[in-house]
Amino acid sequence: MAMDEALLENAGGRRLLRRFRWAGSPPYGTTFGYFVPAAAAEAAARARFGGRDLPLVRRPTGGGVVFHDGDLTFSFVFPWPRPLTPKMVYRSIHQGVQAGLRGAGVRTTLWPEAAFGTASLCFSRCEPMDLAREDGTKVLGGALRKRRGAGLYQGSLRPEGLGLALERLWRALAEGLSLQSREVFLPAGPGPEAEASARQLASRYRSDDWNRKR
Amino acid sequence: MANPESCRFAKSHEWIVAEGDAAVVGLSNHAQKEITDVVFVELPKVGRKLKQGEAAAVIESVKAAFDFYAPVSGEVTAVNPDLPGNPALVNQSPHEKGWFFKIKPSSEAEMNSLMDFAAYQEFLKTAAH
Numbered sequence: 001m002a003m004d005e006a007l008l009e010n011a012g013g014r015r016l017l018r019r020f021r022w023a024g025s026p027p028y029g030t031t032f033g034y035f036v037p038a039a040a041a042e043a044a045a046r047a048r049f050g051g052r053d054l055p056l057v058r059r060p061t062g063g064g065v066v067f068h069d070g071d072l073t074f075s076f077v078f079p080w081p082r083p084l085t086p087k088m089v090y091r092s093i094h095q096g097v098q099a100g101l102r103g104a105g106v107r108t109t110l111w112p113e114a115a116f117g118t119a120s121l122c123f124s125r126c127e128p129m130d131l132a133r134e135d136g137t138k139v140l141g142g143a144l145r146k147r148r149g150a151g152l153y154q155g156s157l158r159p160e161g162l163g164l165a166l167e168r169l170w171r172a173l174a175e176g177l178s179l180q181s182r183e184v185f186l187p188a189g190p191g192p193e194a195e196a197s198a199r200q201l202a203s204r205y206r207s208d209d210w211n212r213k214r
Numbered sequence: 215m216a217n218p219e220s221c222r223f224a225k226s227h228e229w230i231v232a233e234g235d236a237a238v239v240g241l242s243n244h245a246q247k248e249i250t251d252v253v254f255v256e257l258p259k260v261g262r263k264l265k266q267g268e269a270a271a272v273i274e275s276v277k278a279a280f281d282f283y284a285p286v287s288g289e290v291t292a293v294n295p296d297l298p299g300n301p302a303l304v305n306q307s308p309h310e311k312g313w314f315f316k317i318k319p320s321s322e323a324e325m326n327s328l329m330d331f332a333a334y335q336e337f338l339k340t341a342a343h
Contacts, residue, residue: 034272034279035254062254063277085248086278127277144278147269148226 020073063143080151100176
C-alpha cells in the first residue's frame with residue numbers, strides 16, 4: 001500500500017503497473033476501502049479465514065473489502081486528466097484487461113452500466129464496468145484514488161473458472177493494459193524518490209491510527 | 215449560503231467565500247458533476263491548521279476516493295455537521311447545504327490569488343485537471 005501511494009505521489013505523468021505478492025503459505029490477506037469501518041473488515045476476514053492471523057490493511061482507494069487468497073492483486077498508476085470521470089476510468093482499464101484476457105483465449109463480459117451500489121464485500125456482486133465470466137460471476141474488481149491529476153487503480157483478478165494460471169493471467173493483463181495505454185510496461189524499479197516516500201508511508205499503513213481510523 | 219458568482223475558486227475546484235472573520239469552503243458544481251455520486255466524506259477536525267493546497271478532506275464516489283484541498287491557509291473553525299450523514303448534499307447542493315468547512319484565513323493575499331467566477335469559467339475551458 002505504501003509503495004502504491006508513493007508511486008501515485010511520484011508518478012510524474014508515467015503509467016506504472018505492479019503486482020502484489022502476499023505472505024503466507026498459501027498466501028493470503030485482506031484489504032478494505034478508505035471508508036470501510038475496521039470492525040466490518042475484521043468480521044468479514046474472520047468469516048473468510050477463521051481463526052488464522054488476519055493480515056488486514058486499509059487501502060488509499062475506495063470500495064469495499066477484498067480477500068486476496070489466490071487472486072492476482074495489482075495496481076496501476078496513470079495520468080488522470082479532466083474531464084475523465086471514475087466510470088470512464090473503470091471502463092478504460094477494464095476494457096484493457098478484457099482485451100488482454102481475450103488475447104489469451106478467455107472471454108469476459110463488461111458488466112453493464114447502472115447505478116453503483118455500496119457492496120461491503122467487493123466480490124459479492126458485480127458493479128458497473130466490472131469484468132464477469134459469461135455466467136455472471138465477477139472476476140475483476142477495482143478501486144480508485146485520484147490525487148493532483150494522477151490516478152491509482154488497485155485491482156483484484158480472480159482466476160477461478162478462467163482456465164489460466166496466475167502467471168499467464170498476469171502476462172495477459174499487462175499486455176492488455178499496454179495495448180490500451182499504447183505503452184509497453186517494462187520491468188523497472190519504482191525509482192529512488194518513490195522508494196524513499198514508500199519507506200516513510202509504510203509505518204502509517206501498519207499503524208492503528210490508519211487501519212482503525214473508523 | 216454561497217452564490218457561485220460571489221465565490222473565489224482554486225484550480226483544484228474548491229470554492230471559498232468570506233463570511234465574517236472566517237470563510238466557507240466547498241466543492242464546485244463542476245467538480246461534483248465529474249466526481250458523480252458522493253457516498254462518503256471525511257472532514258478535517260475543528261482547530262486543524264491547514265496550508266494552502268494541503269489535502270484537507272477526502273470524498274468517495276463509485277469506489278473512487280478524491281482529495282479535497284484547502285483553497286487557502288488557515289485554521290478550521292467549523293465543519294458541516296450534516297455532510298457525513300448525508301454526503302449526497304455535495305451533489306444536490308454544492309454551494310449551499312453541501313459546504314465542507316469554515317476556515318479562518320491566515321492570508322488575505324492567498325484569497326486574492328484565487329480565481330473569481332468569470333476566471334474560473336474560463337479556466338474550465340482549458341484546464342487539464
